[in-house]
Amino acid sequence: MIFSLPHSLPRGIIIAGNWKMNFGPKETETFLVALEKRSQTTLSTETREALKRGHLRACLLPPLISLEKAISLQKQISFPVQFAAQNAHWEREGAFTGEISGSMLQEIGVHSVLIGHSERRQFFGETNTTARLRTESLLQQGFQVILCLGENQVERETGKTEEVLTRQLLELIPDPRKGIASFLITRKLILAYEPIWAIGTGLTASPEQAEDAHLKIRNFLSQHVSQEASQLTPILYGGSVTPEKSRTLLSCSNVDGALIGGASLKVENFISFLNLGGELLKTKTHL
Numbered sequence: 001m002i003f004s005l006p007h008s009l010p011r012g013i014i015i016a017g018n019w020k021m022n023f024g025p026k027e028t029e030t031f032l033v034a035l036e037k038r039s040q041t042t043l044s045t046e047t048r049e050a051l052k053r054g055h056l057r058a059c060l061l062p063p064l065i066s067l068e069k070a071i072s073l074q075k076q077i078s079f080p081v082q083f084a085a086q087n088a089h090w091e092r093e094g095a096f097t098g099e100i101s102g103s104m105l106q107e108i109g110v111h112s113v114l115i116g117h118s119e120r121r122q123f124f125g126e127t128n129t130t131a132r133l134r135t136e137s138l139l140q141q142g143f144q145v146i147l148c149l150g151e152n153q154v155e156r157e158t159g160k161t162e163e164v165l166t167r168q169l170l171e172l173i174p175d176p177r178k179g180i181a182s183f184l185i186t187r188k189l190i191l192a193y194e195p196i197w198a199i200g201t202g203l204t205a206s207p208e209q210a211e212d213a214h215l216k217i218r219n220f221l222s223q224h225v226s227q228e229a230s231q232l233t234p235i236l237y238g239g240s241v242t243p244e245k246s247r248t249l250l251s252c253s254n255v256d257g258a259l260i261g262g263a264s265l266k267v268e269n270f271i272s273f274l275n276l277g278g279e280l281l282k283t284k285t286h287l
């Protein structure tokens with residue numbers, strides 16, 4: 001399943017749980033069984049309806065080894081939840097030890113991929129160029145891509161946030177008139193602002209910092225791609241989102257959801273993020 005969003009639908013709210021290197025197949029099953037059980041009593045009616053209408057979307061990103069198990073349990077969950085991969089290679093097959101291709105993911109029913117996460121950049125040599133190659137190839141293969149960008153601490157402290165985001169966007173979306181850019185208005189390409197200094201550190205961007213960065217990204221899209229792409233593209237915030245801090249972040253008008261790491265590993269947290277999304281939807285008046 002992918003988020004298929006016709007133009008008439010608003011950007012809505014996306015709650016995505018990035019499990020990183022946590023939860024093998026057995027723990028994945030335990031989580032999903034508990035999610036279904038708890039959601040029966042704790043998922044609000046407005047949230048359930050928003051999920052069914054597609055205005056609120058739930059996504060989980062298990063490690064590759066657990067994806068097939070997650071997909072096999074998908075039908076037992078009484079509300080729509082999508083499973084996405086945390087990475088994939090741009091080539092369709094070949095001598096790339098340790099990598100996985102889009103067609104392998106499609107074979108097990110996965111149609112969405114996270115690309116360019118800062119941990120891939122920091123520990124595994126991902127660059128804007130390789131993130132772009134992955135994104136281009138996966139979009140062409142029919143995937144939905146959540147593409148990450150964001151500045152590091154030194155860049156923020158030296159006032160370079162806008163410069164860094166612009167450079168990343170120019171390198172990730174080099175030709176605004178074709179290629180990757182054309183997937184923005186169909187919501188096949190979603191962006192995630194993930195300030196590196198906030199990821200896994202307990203330091204969350206303030207709502208003002210998040211809103212400001214999202215606005216900068218939206219301004220870039222309106223200047224370099226199109227007004228339509230700027231208005232239609234969901235932009236998620238990621239970086240130490242907790243149930244306590246999520247309300248003010250998700251209330252920002254240009255924040256269309258959250259990419260949540262550590263805090264998404266608890267079933268009750270994931271449900272409370274979804275309920276918050278269901279509640280805040282009515283305040284999202286854009287489009």
Ligand code: PGA
Binds near residue numbers: 194198200202240241
């Ligand atoms: P965190 O991770 O919520 O644990 O900071 C966020 C992310 O990596 O997307």
